[in-house]
Amino acid sequence: MRIILGVILVFVVSGEEETTHVNGFLGESVLLPCNCTDKEEFEWQMEFPKLQSVYNKTTSEFDGRYQGRAKISENNNCSILLTNITASDQGRYKCILSPGIYERHFVQLHISASYNICQKSDKTNGDIGLKEFHCYVHGRYGEAEIQWNLTGQLLTNSTTTNITYQTNTHSASTGLYHFNSTLITKLNVTSEPTCHVTAKNISTHISHDCVAVSDLLTSVGIPEQKHVIMRYFKLIPIVLVLGFSLVLWRRWKFS
Structure with a gap:
């Protein structure tokens, strides 16, 4: 026993x-x-x-x-x-x-993965009513993405909003991943949209420092994004004016 x-x-x-x-x-x-x-x-x-x-x-x-x-x-x-x-x-x-x-x-x-975010906004183009915002991010985890929010709502591409992303790049010298995103919108809002980062399967720790981000982008040779989409938006009112003028001319000619 x-x-x-x-x-x-x-x-x-x-x-x-x-x-x-x-x-x-x-x-x-x-x-x-x-x-x-x-x-x-x-x-x-x-x-x-x-x-x-x-x-x-x-x-x-x-x-x-x-x-x-x-x-x-x-x-x-x-x-x-x-x-x-x-x-x-x-x-x-x-x-x-x-x-x-x-x-x-x-x-x-x-x-947790640490990320540094720098958000910048361009001056509003009064002629076409567009607002442009840029988001620059760097961190040590590459499986992440930038998201845009406005007053708690997730923003996606629509007829009034266009969001573009640059492919993630990795710097061997710093060990950091770099992410860029640009948001162009015609939404007439008083508050600005904000960008943040979500990482796959792990949490994130966010800090905001535009000086640090700019210095890193310069050191690794990554220029701030310049988007062709802005030119597309600027052409829209010109095409509309030309089309309207053509309609008026045809009506005047055949009246």
């Missing part, structure tokens, strides 16, 4: 399955905490979104894509210091302690 009870106690899970939430920024370092004693063996796994080994207790080595980017913390011998974090590092991790009482510590790693 004592032997059976001893076997059962080995597999008792200690405590509730509480999760520690940790925030990290793309390209930086983050600590995944797990407290233990020197006598305990441990291993790490990513549990979600994909089950995979992180640290193998048998080989005492990190597995796969964690090699070269992770190490055991010097201050806490069961915690992991993960460096140069990527978007795929986001997820739920599990630290497993043994022998003795079987313990599991869960850590939810949330990844």
Whole structure:
């Protein structure tokens, strides 16, 4: 009977399955905490979104894509210091302690990408009533897009609004991705539309600094966008005037 009870106690899970939430920024370092004693063996796994080994207790080595980017913390011998974090590092991790009482510590790693935004507006063209706005963005995560909003509503291409995007470019010297977008509208509104950035599967941390954006664009040789669409809009009233004049001339000629 004592032997059976001893076997059962080995597999008792200690405590509730509480999760520690940790925030990290793309390209930086983050600590995944797990407290233990020197006598305990441990291993790490990513549990979600994909089950995979992180640290193998048998080989005492990190597995796969964690090699070269992770190490055991010097201050806490069961915690992991993960460096140069990527978007795929986001997820739920599990630290497993043994022998003795079987313990599991869960850590939810949330990844954010930092972006800097500079928004500029051109003077209104009084002749054709167009307003033009430019959005310049740089950040470390390329899977992102610029969106425009007006008073809380998402703007899309329509008969009164034209939005263009420049293909994302990457600078090897800075490691940053650059995004450009231009919005041209005939909407008669008092407030200006604003641009923001959304990243795929991770959250964003936004700052606004036009000086920093302009300096980076100049350093990597990316000019501010000049859009042919503006010329198209300027031709519309000219074509309308010529067409109306032609109709009046034909009526006068054949009357």
